[in-house]
Amino acid sequence: MAAEDLPSEFDVVILGTGLAESVVAAACSRVGQRVLHVDRRSYYAANWASFTFNALLTWIQEIQAESLSEEVQDRSSLVEEGEELIYLSGSDSASISNLQVFCYVSEEAEEEEEPANTTEEEEAGAAGEGAAKEPSETESAGSKEEEAGEAAEGDEQAAQEQGEEPKADQPQPSAPPSQSEPTRKKISYTQLVKEGRRFNIDLVSKLMYSRGSLVDLLIKSNVSRYAEFKNVTRILTYRHGSVEQVPCSRADVFASRQLSVVEKRKLMRFLTSCVEETEEHQAYNGRPYLEFLREQQLGDNLQHFLLHSIAMVTEDTLTKVGLASTRHFLRCLGRYGNTPFLFPVYGLGEIPQCFCRMSAVFGGIYCLRHSVSCLIVDKDSNRCKAVIDSRGQRISCSHFVVEDGFVGADRKVATPTRLLSRAVLITDASVLPGDSEQQVSLVTVPPTDGRPAVNMVELSPSTMTCIPGTYLVHLTCQSVGSAYEDLSPVVTRMFCMAECQDEENRPAVLWCLYFNMADGSGVEPEGHDLPSNVYVCSGPDGALGHEHAIKQAESIFLKILPEEEFCPPAPNPEDIIYDGENTSPTSIGEEEEEEGLTAAGGEGEEKQQEQQEEETSLQPEE
Amino acid sequence: MSMEDYDYLFKIVLIGNAGVGKTCLVRRFTQGLFPPGQGATIGVDFMIKTVEIKGEKVKLQIWDTAGQERFRSITQSYYRSANALILTYDITCEDSFRCLPEWLREIEQYANNQVVTILVGNKIDLAEKREVLRQRAEDFAEAQSMLYLETSAKESDNVEKLFLDLACELIREAKQNKLDNSDTAPMPGEGKTISYLSCCNIN
Numbered sequence A: 001m002a003a004e005d006l007p008s009e010f011d012v013v014i015l016g017t018g019l020a021e022s023v024v025a026a027a028c029s030r031v032g033q034r035v036l037h038v039d040r041r042s043y044y045a046a047n048w049a050s051f052t053f054n055a056l057l058t059w060i061q062e063i064q065a066e067s068l069s070e071e072v073q074d075r076s077s078l079v080e081e082g083e084e085l086i087y088l089s090g091s092d093s094a095s096i097s098n099l100q101v102f103c104y105v106s107e108e109a110e111e112e113e114e115p116a117n118t119t120e121e122e123e124a125g126a127a128g129e130g131a132a133k134e135p136s137e138t139e140s141a142g143s144k145e146e147e148a149g150e151a152a153e154g155d156e157q158a159a160q161e162q163g164e165e166p167k168a169d170q171p172q173p174s175a176p177p178s179q180s181e182p183t184r185k186k187i188s189y190t191q192l193v194k195e196g197r198r199f200n201i202d203l204v205s206k207l208m209y210s211r212g213s214l215v216d217l218l219i220k221s222n223v224s225r226y227a228e229f230k231n232v233t234r235i236l237t238y239r240h241g242s243v244e245q246v247p248c249s250r251a252d253v254f255a256s257r258q259l260s261v262v263e264k265r266k267l268m269r270f271l272t273s274c275v276e277e278t279e280e281h282q283a284y285n286g287r288p289y290l291e292f293l294r295e296q297q298l299g300d301n302l303q304h305f306l307l308h309s310i311a312m313v314t315e316d317t318l319t320k321v322g323l324a325s326t327r328h329f330l331r332c333l334g335r336y337g338n339t340p341f342l343f344p345v346y347g348l349g350e351i352p353q354c355f356c357r358m359s360a361v362f363g364g365i366y367c368l369r370h371s372v373s374c375l376i377v378d379k380d381s382n383r384c385k386a387v388i389d390s391r392g393q394r395i396s397c398s399h400f401v402v403e404d405g406f407v408g409a410d411r412k413v414a415t416p417t418r419l420l421s422r423a424v425l426i427t428d429a430s431v432l433p434g435d436s437e438q439q440v441s442l443v444t445v446p447p448t449d450g451r452p453a454v455n456m457v458e459l460s461p462s463t464m465t466c467i468p469g470t471y472l473v474h475l476t477c478q479s480v481g482s483a484y485e486d487l488s489p490v491v492t493r494m495f496c497m498a499e500c501q502d503e504e505n506r507p508a509v510l511w512c513l514y515f516n517m518a519d520g521s522g523v524e525p526e527g528h529d530l531p532s533n534v535y536v537c538s539g540p541d542g543a544l545g546h547e548h549a550i551k552q553a554e555s556i557f558l559k560i561l562p563e564e565e566f567c568p569p570a571p572n573p574e575d576i577i578y579d580g581e582n583t584s585p586t587s588i589g590e591e592e593e594e595e596g597l598t599a600a601g602g603e604g605e606e607k608q609q610e611q612q613e614e615e616t617s618l619q620p621e622e
Numbered sequence B: 001m002s003m004e005d006y007d008y009l010f011k012i013v014l015i016g017n018a019g020v021g022k023t024c025l026v027r028r029f030t031q032g033l034f035p036p037g038q039g040a041t042i043g044v045d046f047m048i049k050t051v052e053i054k055g056e057k058v059k060l061q062i063w064d065t066a067g068q069e070r071f072r073s074i075t076q077s078y079y080r081s082a083n084a085l086i087l088t089y090d091i092t093c094e095d096s097f098r099c100l101p102e103w104l105r106e107i108e109q110y111a112n113n114q115v116v117t118i119l120v121g122n123k124i125d126l127a128e129k130r131e132v133l134r135q136r137a138e139d140f141a142e143a144q145s146m147l148y149l150e151t152s153a154k155e156s157d158n159v160e161k162l163f164l165d166l167a168c169e170l171i172r173e174a175k176q177n178k179l180d181n182s183d184t185a186p187m188p189g190e191g192k193t194i195s196y197l198s199c200c201n202i203n
């Protein structure tokens, strides 16, 4: 395409298309600012992106290839009297580390599936081979073999050789199909690649609290019209070596088979009593929540559920915080479904893109594969007055918003680098098979012997993130060691690797990826050695929700435009009716009533009954 | 607003190089205008037009690119859950035709499998400046199993036909799907209707 030049003057230039940057872009365009939004990458959403399987393999390759650090071009010729340059960093590859890939399925198609589109096959195949090469970190990951035992050795082989000769996978004529899952059939690597476009694999793993600030913002701004959402249908927890469902809604509690009648009554009483703060609560404020729970004589089961799955806190969390979390959980419950959470259809990477679309609709100019190489700072005012883009064009701006990764380390406040450990698995069955194969589950794995608590999200094909017959499992924790060290113990406990014959009937892992990502909550929003009109957005944080990025975006917006409203509702196109002859729009709804989110196709018919009873259609809260 | 009076709702998405006339086609069809007023698209996400076909009311929700095609930066989410794609080029601009394979790759990546795609050669009022022969475009469309139509947003040639043909095709497919999938619920996002459910709050 002809390299059209960008306009040379904007109000706000934004580099990076992560969630916070994209929200700022939408908010600024919405109130009439001229916004230029660029990203060096060829895809949207930075470390918040979702990839098809093939695109993920390419991403892996790129990370492993180590970014060829672009030559810093001397731009001093573009500087005028009284100005100085700040060079930005060319890439942010440092935010991902310890990447390891394992493949446990055969290269050969073992079963004739319906012929899929074959056009992608070649390039994807090539990418696959590249991905099979392990990064050097793998070899040095010393603790690995002990951890995962012989399985790991086999895996490593499989992973390294997957391009040529998968040793691990023999057809398993003798393996009887498991009883609970008669349809479980083998999926080959070729099939993953062939149907790769039907995967949407997120780099981050988060959920949307149904009353969290992201959902509120999506509704308020009408950005919700660009996406659809599924309910998270179950909350599970891993306990005593098995996976159990956590009863969390009233309906769940009554339907629960794990709880005794006494426990049910206790739980209901406890949850009801939580809603209002009492003197008893206050008395415990400074003491651990666990102590408070013990005092309630709830018993082990309930205590576990309440601490790890409902409050989602640790044993030493204070009662004040634990209760606040519990209340928040309860507040979010039942807005859209039986759990407090939603998940976007096609993955979380849709969310930043939805905000970018909103920005574009209001005139924002979008340009991927394009970067800003330096800032031009006015020496007197210490403000950034222009940027120079990767093509050497000078573009003036009043504000500059930048993803943390593009800011050179020399300019940043030194903070201890915190990392998140991530694992992504493609599996062949649910960790807790149920009546429906389309469950979307949050699984809490409490901390064990010094290892951090792990959040696990299991997505079914109904979320359009994986192909039928598979599940996409995301694991996340604060890192202690490498992602592999932190998470593979959980993976080996809860899953079997595809070739093994598992008596416990655990789901098989077909393919998996481990990596560490910089924890965005470790980035200081302020205090960097940067001009006052330059605002730094951090990458994804480790929390389950999106609070951090949304709060950050709002605060940046308010610094840029203190007088303006943050993301007022966009007019609803449904209200602009053109019918044939009549050439003028009939009406444009300015004051929109709350529209709500599109909750796609309800799951769990079995619950429908109870839910309906509870659904007293309240007016949206203000 | 939720209980609207239509039998079908389809999401139609326009793509193609900048300048080929996508916005003009939408405006011509929905408003009967050419050229559309400057800057008029600001803040408008999509246009709605309800048409009647063989006694059935069909609501067309027509999405424009919001300018993101200018630097080849269309968001994937734009393609999601589109029922039909109008891939447009300008018959007076060879380059806009040569870019079609690139657009097809993007469609293949992000649009859903059953999406109906129609190739449109626009600006036939500029016959003397034609750079892409009709036969060439027809052959290309056929090879990619796309429908093909030539239009002029300026003269309002074939614009109505474009959208009505598309609507007919979508109805035909919808009826077919209903037969085929009578016992399996459509996957969300692959379904043929889009609905904005209002939220229900409970406590």
Ligand SMILES: Cc1cc2nc3c(=O)[nH]c(=O)nc-3n(C[C@H](O)[C@H](O)[C@H](O)COP(=O)(O)OP(=O)(O)OC[C@H]3O[C@@H](n4cnc5c(N)ncnc54)[C@H](O)[C@@H]3O)c2cc1C
Residues within 6 Å of the ligand: A208, A209, A211, A212, A213, A214, A311, A321, A324, A325, A326, A328, A543, A544, A545, A546, A547, A548
């Ligand atoms: C432990 C915890 C973790 C949360 N994690 C997320 C998340 O990851 N993503 C998300 O979207 N929302 C999260 N929330 C909810 C979020 O912080 C807000 O509470 C939410 O936006 C609801 O806002 P509100 O105005 O309804 O409630 P608010 O009035 O803001 O908060 C209700 C109560 O929750 C307490 N609270 C709020 N946030 C936290 C927190 N992070 N830790 C401890 N107490 C808190 C407040 O002090 C208050 O007592 C979390 C809440 C809690 C309690």
Ligand SMILES: Nc1nc2c(ncn2[C@@H]2O[C@H](COP(=O)(O)OP(=O)(O)O)[C@@H](O)[C@H]2O)c(=O)[nH]1
Residues within 6 Å of the ligand: B016, B017, B018, B019, B020, B021, B022, B023, B024, B025, B035, B122, B123, B124, B125, B126, B151, B152, B153, B154, B155
């Ligand atoms: N002659 C002629 N010009 C057209 C036609 N359609 C669009 N144009 C012109 O082509 C230019 C680009 O049109 P526009 O709709 O903005 O293209 P878009 O970028 O694809 O949305 C404008 O100058 C239009 O006036 C047409 O059918 N005939």
Ligand SMILES: [Mg+2]
Residues within 6 Å of the ligand: B022, B023, B024, B064, B065, B067
């Ligand atoms: Mg246009």
